[in-house]
Amino acid sequence: MAKRIDVSGLSAFYGNHKAIDDISMTVEPRSVTAFIGPSGCGKSTFLRTLNRMHEVTPGGRVEGKVLLDDENLYGPGVDPVAVRRTVGMVFQRPNPFPTMSIFDNVAAGLRLNGNFKKSQLSDIVERSLQGANLWNEVKDRLNKPGSGLSGGQQQRLCIARAIAVEPQVLLMDEPCSALDPISTLAIEDLIGELKERFTIVIVTHNMQQAARVSDRTAFFNLAAVGQPGKLVEIDDTDRIFSNPSVQATEDYISGRFG
Amino acid sequence: MSHTIQDQRPARAPKSVAPSRLTRGGLPRWAPAGIAVVSIALGCGIGAAFGLQSKIQWGLISALLFVTITYVASAVVENRRQAKDRVATSVVWVCFVLAVIPLLSLIWTTVSRGMNALDGDFLSHSMNGITSFEKGGGVYHALLGTIEQVALATAIAAPVGLLTAVYLVEYGRGSLAKAVTFFVDVMTGIPSIVAGLFILTTWNLMLGFGPSGFAGSMALSILMMPVVVRSTEEMLKLVPNELREAALALGVPKWRMILKVVLPTAIGGIATGVTLAVARIAGETAPIMLLVFGTQLINGNPFEGAQSSLPLYIWEQYKVGSEASYDRAWAAALVLIAFVMILNLVARGIARWKAPKTGR
Numbered sequence: 119m120a121k122r123i124d125v126s127g128l129s130a131f132y133g134n135h136k137a138i139d140d141i142s143m144t145v146e147p148r149s150v151t152a153f154i155g156p157s158g159c160g161k162s163t164f165l166r167t168l169n170r171m172h173e174v175t176p177g178g179r180v181e182g183k184v185l186l187d188d189e190n191l192y193g194p195g196v197d198p199v200a201v202r203r204t205v206g207m208v209f210q211r212p213n214p215f216p217t218m219s220i221f222d223n224v225a226a227g228l229r230l231n232g233n234f235k236k237s238q239l240s241d242i243v244e245r246s247l248q249g250a251n252l253w254n255e256v257k258d259r260l261n262k263p264g265s266g267l268s269g270g271q272q273q274r275l276c277i278a279r280a281i282a283v284e285p286q287v288l289l290m291d292e293p294c295s296a297l298d299p300i301s302t303l304a305i306e307d308l309i310g311e312l313k314e315r316f317t318i319v320i321v322t323h324n325m326q327q328a329a330r331v332s333d334r335t336a337f338f339n340l341a342a343v344g345q346p347g348k349l350v351e352i353d354d355t356d357r358i359f360s361n362p363s364v365q366a367t368e369d370y371i372s373g374r375f376g
Numbered sequence: 377m378s379h380t381i382q383d384q385r386p387a388r389a390p391k392s393v394a395p396s397r398l399t400r401g402g403l404p405r406w407a408p409a410g411i412a413v414v415s416i417a418l419g420c421g422i423g424a425a426f427g428l429q430s431k432i433q434w435g436l437i438s439a440l441l442f443v444t445i446t447y448v449a450s451a452v453v454e455n456r457r458q459a460k461d462r463v464a465t466s467v468v469w470v471c472f473v474l475a476v477i478p479l480l481s482l483i484w485t486t487v488s489r490g491m492n493a494l495d496g497d498f499l500s501h502s503m504n505g506i507t508s509f510e511k512g513g514g515v516y517h518a519l520l521g522t523i524e525q526v527a528l529a530t531a532i533a534a535p536v537g538l539l540t541a542v543y544l545v546e547y548g549r550g551s552l553a554k555a556v557t558f559f560v561d562v563m564t565g566i567p568s569i570v571a572g573l574f575i576l577t578t579w580n581l582m583l584g585f586g587p588s589g590f591a592g593s594m595a596l597s598i599l600m601m602p603v604v605v606r607s608t609e610e611m612l613k614l615v616p617n618e619l620r621e622a623a624l625a626l627g628v629p630k631w632r633m634i635l636k637v638v639l640p641t642a643i644g645g646i647a648t649g650v651t652l653a654v655a656r657i658a659g660e661t662a663p664i665m666l667l668v669f670g671t672q673l674i675n676g677n678p679f680e681g682a683q684s685s686l687p688l689y690i691w692e693q694y695k696v697g698s699e700a701s702y703d704r705a706w707a708a709a710l711v712l713i714a715f716v717m718i719l720n721l722v723a724r725g726i727a728r729w730k731a732p733k734t735g736r
């Protein structure tokens with residue numbers, strides 16, 4: 119199921135502006151990798167290059183290679199739609215589809231892709247909602263609109279929607295930044311469970327969160343405003359938080375940055 | 377145990393001398409209404425005293441008095457800032473009344489004069505065999521013509537306009553999109569008679585077809601299309617980008633994302649826009665005169681032969697100038713207003729029914 123990601127020499131542009139420069143890293147299957155770094159250093163941009171969402175932005179362009187188990191996502195003839203089915207994404211702000219019920223939201227990926235058996239649909243929806251720790255809260259109101267849920271519930275609904283299509287990799291861009299500590303904890307627990315099945319990459323500004331949930335941590339930085347962001351180092355989370363090999367990482371983690 | 381906790385602070389000496397800065401004297405809540413009554417009474421009094429003929433002058437004097445009295449009263453009782461606030465509010469009210477009076481009087485005139493001739497017979501009969509000067513006859517042929525022509529025009533313009541808007545918002549980049557936007561803008565400004573002449577020269581003169589409801593519909597659809605494009609474009613732009621990205625990130629192809637996520641989210645507003653465009657063309661007379669020609673008979677086939685339509689019927693009846701035909705013109709005007717109103721209500725119903733749902 120889960121796949122290894124191998125990035126080499128990746129740069130991403132917005133028009134003529136280079137947002138990230140020459141990034142190489144490896145993400146192991148069935149692990150959680152956290153991205154940390156100051157605002158504007160290109161964490162979201164890099165994350166979005168991993169499922170070809172970057173090119174959805176007008177002017178978005180990518181150079182370099184992203185190998186998903188030896189298959190280059192940016193190779194010739196690769197269908198971005200197929201890539202996104204393999205590499206799912208959860209956004210910073212919960213974004214359930216407002217016209218759809220809770221059930222339809224979770225089923226949306228399958229329905230819109232058109233590859234499912236009707237009889238299996240409710241099973242998959244139930245399994246995904248259980249996987250996202252939301253089933254007990256919504257099982258009595260599956261036909262109510264998804265926008266009637268609380269923010270934390272909506273975010274878990276979006277996670278359920280993302281895992282319903284059975285991706286191999288799950289990208290999360292600050293999934294807890296709009297949530298209270300209890301919902302955050304629920305989602306962190308969830309990440310711990312999901313890593314049994316998926317490769318997970320999570321962007322966070324919360325150091326404790328990175329330390330709690332991730333196996334490996336990557337620190338990004340940028341030389342100056344307007345300069346492209348770079349990967350400073352990636353290492354086991356324990357090492358990054360106890361004994362990083364680069365001074366800038368230690369400064370950032372201990373709050374002595376800038 | 378709370379009773380054991382005692383307030384250790386020394387009792388404060390009551391400061392009765394300096395009034396609190398947070399409270400202030402204020403006009404009572406009925407003050408605006410009271411001032412309005414007083415100023416209208418004064419306005420009428422002044423108007424009568426000086427022998428002003430026009431009731432409009434009476435009204436303007438009242439409005440002026442209303443604003444002035446409000447300002448003075450508020451400045452005296454309250455303060456300057458409050459006074460300005462109240463003046464702004466009262467100016468808004470005056471403008472509102474000024475805008476509503478013509479509307480109400482229009483509706484009142486149409487209803488009161490239109491009711492003379494409006495009855496079941498009027499709605500279910502044509503003018504067949506009725507000379508313009510006698511009573512009787514009806515509007516059925518014109519109503520039928522309007523409905524068919526408008527429906528055909530919508531059937532042409534709504535899909536084209538919708539797809540154009542989808543192209544502009546979802547796909548359009550670069551010079552082609554700019555050109556389309558420019559031509560839509562130009563089309564918005566086309567006078568209806570020009571649209572009629574265009575169809576007349578191409579469809580009727582060059583291709584040799586006779587007058588028909590369909591020819592009129594084509595001219596109407598030219599008028600309708602830019603309105604549909606514009607309103608749909610605005611509605612599609614209101615759909616948050618996050619929803620598009622959410623759908624794309626699920627591995628949904630772009631066209632399905634547009635069809636299943638973007639359009640359903642915007643459908644309420646789109647329906648309203650299309651209905652407003654329909655309302656705009658339902659009252660068009662010029663292209664109908666040129667292309668549909670007008671008739672006193674019932675012609676249910678919009679593709680063959682002359683038809684009538686409500687605006688054209690109103691114009692014809694009014695031109696005759698007899699008592700009976702005036703009544704018929706007003707009654708037809710009432711029918712036209714009701715037709716547009718019903719369409720509006722239907723659109724609102726659709727918008728409410730389809731709007732993104734909230735609540736638990």
Ligand SMILES: Nc1ncnc2c1ncn2[C@@H]1O[C@H](COP(=O)(O)OP(=O)(O)OP(=O)(O)O)[C@@H](O)[C@H]1O
Pocket residue numbers: 132135137155156157158159160161162163164175344
């Ligand atoms: N749509 C866009 N168009 C142009 N430039 C963009 C766009 N989105 C981001 N950028 C630029 O790319 C750089 C990286 O932005 P990005 O959003 O990836 O930062 P980030 O690390 O995710 O920051 P944050 O922690 O605040 O989310 C920034 O300099 C930003 O100005």
Ligand SMILES: [Mg+2]
Pocket residue numbers: 161162163291
């Ligand atoms: Mg970001």
